[in-house]
Amino acid sequence: MNEKNARSGNARSWRLGLIGCGRFGGFCLERLRGWERIRAVAATDVIASSAGKVAREFGIEASAGVEELLARPDVDVVLISTPPDTHYSTTLQALQAGKHVICEKPLALTVEHADEMIEAARSAGRLLVVNHMLRYSPLLEMVRRIIESRALGEPLHFLFENYAEDERLPADHWFWDRRRSGGIFVEHAVHFFDLYRWWLGPGNVLAAHVEARPGTGQVDRAWCGVLHEGGVLGQQYHAFDQPVRLDRADHRIVFERGDLAALGWIPMELRVNGIVDREQQDRLADICRDCRIEVVERYEGQRQRCRGRGHQYRVTARTALTLRLAEDKASVYGDMIRSLFDDQLSALEDPNHVPRLQVQGAREALAMAVDATRMAGAG
Secondary structure: OOHHHHOOOOOOOEEEEEEOOOHHHHHHHHHHOOOOOEEEEEEEOOOHHHHHHHHHHHOOEEOOOHHHHHOOOOOOEEEEOOOHHHHHHHHHHHHHOOOEEEEOOOOOOOHHHHHHHHHHHHHHOOOEEEOOHHHHOHHHHHHHHHHHHOOOOOEEEEEEEEEEEOOOOOOOOHHHOHHHHOOHHHHHHHHHHHHHHHHHOOEEEEEEEEEEOOOOOOEEEEEEEEEEHHHEEEEEEEEEEEOHHHOEEEEEEEEOOEEEEEEOOOOOEEEEEEEEOHHHHHHHHHHOOOOEEEEEEEOOHHHHEEEEOOEEEEOOEEEEEEEEOOOOHHHHHHHHHHHHHHHHHHHHHOOOOOOOOOHHHHHHHHHHHHHHHHHHOOO
16 A cells, blocks of 8 residues: 555545445455545445445445435545446446546446546546556566566566356356446456556557357457567456356566566466576565575576577576465455555545556556457457
């Protein structure tokens, strides 16, 4: 969490209204509970009993609908945690009511709607941001710093594999209905289009393909090839076909002189391997201060010389760094949510604070997801 901003003299307590009382909305309220930075005051849902249950659990009021919640003068910020097809209209309502908006991904189902939403926020002078919370992962921030340091040379290729569970997604769930979810690229992969843009700069989808579950219209597997700034080629694979206990995801990036892996949808482990000189090894150690560092092999004399991509290198060691977070995954996830809120609220309080996550980035990630969906011919 950005403690400097949370403790600044400009910090205030903000009041939150939740729109959408499903599993994720409840998780957010639980992780924000007891935090002086923001306090939940009301919740609403199209299913009144869900809003009532959340209201009782968190000691807040249940509003009869979106309009009633948005009319409350004690709501400063709304968290929209509803299916994707509602984000456009609900966000516009909230902005028109003078509320700041933190919206679950994706920003919208179309780029045109996203642009309207961004313009509405600008005109109203209100915050609009999408919950791309992966930018607030401590491990993924380390990955970004390793890439920027060029301690392993230029990044060349990445592979992201996401084997997600469908055990809690029955056939009639809105996720499977592309008219409501936008499909896997828009509803889910948009997180990773945003993440890799943060790591590697702008990107373009080169090709995409999807597969449906035999005998159904449920698209449960999606693949795309991507080209990022500087000629970095990559692939993303997303599948929703696993039991909950096998849900897993891996990031792998290959550099000129090494590679790294960040393991987990909420990343809990980082592994870095490479051949480096002393200065590069020190740079990695400074970035990954909590990592276990092992010198696998030292190089002397002529063995310090190597060649790759037409360049001569002088290296002194093969080094491996490993970091496993000690906290449980839910706690790490909750800290990421808090960090996102703190960062965005700090920007509202201090015009000189530039938040890590801005809505234009969510718009660009959505554009990539829409391109992938179009190329795949999904639907």
